[in-house]
Amino acid sequence: MTLPLIPPMLATPGTLPPAAQDARWAYETKQDGQRAVAYLPGDGSLVLRARSGEDITAAYPELLALGGALGGTPAVLDGEILALDAQGRADFQLLQGRMGLAHAPARAARRAAQVPVHLVLFDVMHLGGRSLVPLAYTRRRARLEELGLEGPYWSTPAAVVGHGARALAATREHGLEGLVCKRLDSVYEPGVRSRAWIKIRNMxxxxxxxxxxxxxxxxxxxxxxxxxxxxxxxxxxxxxxxxxxxxxxxxxxxxxxxxxxxxxxxxxxxxxxxxxxxxxxxxxxxxxxxxxxxxxxxxxxxxxxxxxxxxxxxxxxxxxxxxxxxxxxxxxxxx
CATH class of the missing domain: 2.40.50.140 (Nucleic acid-binding proteins)
Structure with a gap:
């Protein structure tokens, strides 16, 4: 199946939503990695594209098995590729040794054995031949979680609805990069830096x-x-x-x-x-x-x-x- 090319939706830098609106937002951990859109045609193959649209599949051979995770169901998924340190936290310096190897598959395979990556999935924009872009975040998120995408090199971390201040404090306590706030009723806006998604970086x-x-x-x-x-x-x-x-x-x-x-x-x-x-x-x-x-x-x-x-x-x-x-x-x- 030919899947539509969908540039990733981008978050706008900002601050936590007002306390009175807290329950209208979901909160996800901001990860320090490489943004990637995963295309699963349903034939067992996988294509990974960077934010620029560049095909980066060959740089991450350990993620190829994701292509068969949904059987014959085609899908387009949004996520972030991470390299984790000994404490399980994203380390961009480690990841830099993996990036840029899309045209050097032999080197990419050697690096994959030394520094395996992990793909964190947080959205689904196309599923089973149907576009989910017009759906609200809550409906897309529910469909994503129903897919049960948990594997050796990929996962679907939970999002928290409400409790934004506590979620942000938790990222600081654990030395994480920050928080992404997503309005529950927001549609997916391909390629747009939207106010419906707000990113807060811990500095x-x-x-x-x-x-x-x-x-x-x-x-x-x-x-x-x-x-x-x-x-x-x-x-x-x-x-x-x-x-x-x-x-x-x-x-x-x-x-x-x-x-x-x-x-x-x-x-x-x-x-x-x-x-x-x-x-x-x-x-x-x-x-x-x-x-x-x-x-x-x-x-x-x-x-x-x-x-x-x-x-x-x-x-x-x-x-x-x-x-x-x-x-x-x-x-x-x-x-």
Whole structure:
């Protein structure tokens, strides 16, 4: 059977629905993985497509058995591909070693044996030759759960109706990425970033030292487009990522003046990060950044600028980590 191509519905960043509307929403754990739409034609085969529409099936050979999980019933399912750490939590760094191998099946098979993935399913958009896109979330969710899709490399975690504040608190307590709030009466909107789905990311904040910057482009010409930041550990300033968001225009202009006053030809980071086009500064500016998680190399993932910390001395921006890697793994990939 030829199945319709359905781009995934996207969530809008936001906050918890008002308490008075809490019972009108379902809450699902936000997972830190790769979004994937699974196409099961009903002949035992499977096609996985990324958010971009790219066929990524060959990158995840352990998921191929899902193609026969519904017998001859064709289906289109929405989910997230995860790589789990020793505590059973999604680890995007682990997953990165699996992504991008769709055109290297032999390497993908070797990596699958070392770092197997898990597909979390949370929606069904087409089933048995019928489109479920016009149905309310509650009806789609009920049909999905009736399918009983629980296997060695895939599952259908439960959603919670109401109790949003408690659900969000639970994700924070367990170190999970966040929460997705889904309105119970919402239809599936293919390819749309909808207010009917709201994502809340649990973020952390830490103090960092500014050690350099990258020039902006276009209307930001002459201003910093991103700051290169680090933290002190074992007597060295270790690079932890680049921060390119979080400023107003006035704040960016003020930072430009401070950076010019601290300019130096010497890179303050040890080891030197592999960042091209960097302008180095004396590491005297302390700032606070918000981020989602640290990578295994100590890098800050998805950092954004919060504020300057003139009340703190440079030595206060120390890394709260037991150990650091000696390489520059991840250098230049933050922000």
């Amino acid at each position: 952390r904040s830490e103090d960092v030292l500014v050690g350099g910057w990258l020039p902006g482009r276009g209307r930001l010409t002459g201003l910093p487009g991103a700051l290169l930041v680090g933290q002190r550990a074992a007597g060295r300033l270790r690079y932890v990522g680049s921060v390119g968001t979080g400023w107003s225009e006035a704040e960016r202009a003020a930072l430009a003046g401070l950076l010019r006053a601290l300019a130096t030809d010497v890179c303050p980071f040890d080891p030197r990060p592999a960042v091209s086009g960097a302008h180095w500064v004396l590491p005297r500016l302390v700032g606070e950044v918000r981020y989602s998680v640290r990578t295994r190399a100590g890098m800050l993932r998805q950092p954004s600028w919060l504020r300057l910390r003139p009340d703190l001395a440079p030595e206060d921006a120390a890394a709260d980590l037991p150990t650091w890697t000696d390489g520059t793994d991840g250098a230049g990939k933050g922000g």
